[in-house]
Amino acid sequence: RKEVEQDPGPFNVPEGATVAFNCTYSNSASQSFFWYRQDCRKEPKLLMSVYSSGNEDGRFTAQLNRASQYISLLIRDSKLSDSATYLCVTYSGNTGKLIFGQGTTLQVKP
Amino acid sequence: DTEVTQTPKHLVMGMTNKKSLKCEQHMGHRAMYWYKQKAKKPPELMFVYSYEKLSINESVPSRFSPECPNSSLLNLHLHALQPEDSALYLCASSQGDQPQHFGDGTRLSIL
Numbered sequence: 001r002k003e004v005e006q007d008p009g010p011f012n013v014p015e016g017a018t019v020a021f022n023c024t025y026s027n028s029a030s031q032s033f034f035w036y037r038q039d040c041r042k043e044p045k046l047l048m049s050v051y052s053s054g055n056e057d058g059r060f061t062a063q064l065n066r067a068s069q070y071i072s073l074l075i076r077d078s079k080l081s082d083s084a085t086y087l088c089v090t091y092s093g094n095t096g097k098l099i100f101g102q103g104t105t106l107q108v109k110p
Numbered sequence: 111d112t113e114v115t116q117t118p119k120h121l122v123m124g125m126t127n128k129k130s131l132k133c134e135q136h137m138g139h140r141a142m143y144w145y146k147q148k149a150k151k152p153p154e155l156m157f158v159y160s161y162e163k164l165s166i167n168e169s170v171p172s173r174f175s176p177e178c179p180n181s182s183l184l185n186l187h188l189h190a191l192q193p194e195d196s197a198l199y200l201c202a203s204s205q206g207d208q209p210q211h212f213g214d215g216t217r218l219s220i221l
Contacts, residue, residue: 032207043200043212044153087152093207096141096166100152 003027006088006101013108017078021104023071023088030090030099033064035073038085038103047073047086078108113137114213116201122219123191131186131216133201142184143210144176145200153200159184191220 006023013019025033033050048055050062050071061074071088088101114135123129133142141160145153158166159178173195175187184201196219202210 032209034209041198041217043214045212046209049209091207096158096160097155098210103152 001026002102003099004088004090004101006104008102008104010105010107013078013106015078015080015108015110017108018074018076019078019106020075021073021086021088021106023073023101025069025071025088025090025099027090027092027099028069029094030069030092032091033071034089034091034098035060035062035071036087036089036100038087040084044087075106078106080108080110082106083108114201114203114211116199116213116216118216119214120217120219122221123188124221125191125193127191128187128189130188131199131201131218133184133186133213134182135203135211135213136182137203137205137211138181139203139205139211140181141204142178143202143204144174144184144186145202145212146195147198147200147215157186188218191218193220196220 035047036044037047038044050064054063059076063072085103087103144156147153157176162178177185198215200215201213204210
């Protein structure tokens with residue numbers, strides 16, 4: 001079993017749609033949680049950190065449920081430019097490592 | 111614009127060549143990382159330097175040799191690579207448990 005699991009998709013949605021990605025992690029010692037976005041043949045870029053209280057940045061909302069070891073990302077009013085791979089990432093201070101999920105591919109169509 | 115700068119952007123080399131990848135950051139981060147990424151896969155950690163000392167080596171073959179000359183620079187020396195080593199090589203830096211910042215990578219092709 002992978003330490004961070006995501007549905008690889010692809011998720012094909014029309015412009016303006018709302019789409020949600022989910023992720024589960026197995027290491028209960030994980031301390032920090034992030035969503036990264038990666039465009040084709042580019043580097044991963046931090047989209048947002050994820051907190052237990054939930055956090056929102058414009059059209060993007062991230063949630064963390066530590067009890068269920070579950071992380072989510074909601075994208076509202078999808079834009080063509082949102083098409084990318086979204087990587088769910090955890091960090092444990094014990095290991096000093098980021099653990100990446102396999103990534104979820106989103107394609108937003110006109 | 112990325113705050114972590116990697117050179118070169120592209121590199122093609124033969125299996126007998128020796129080359130180096132370079133990474134530089136001026137954010138004052140004390141941890142720097144090398145990752146390897148194959149197509150449609152997430153980045154795989156290779157090495158971690160913390161305060162200029164190698165702290166993690168993920169059982170990487172010795173044909174990859176990292177070096178941290180100072181707190182801003184990280185090199186990856188390559189020698190006698192194999193075709194399966196062709197990949198995107200990413201450098202990243204961070205401070206504490208803050209998110210890692212990635213450079214835009216070196217796309218390496220081994221002939």
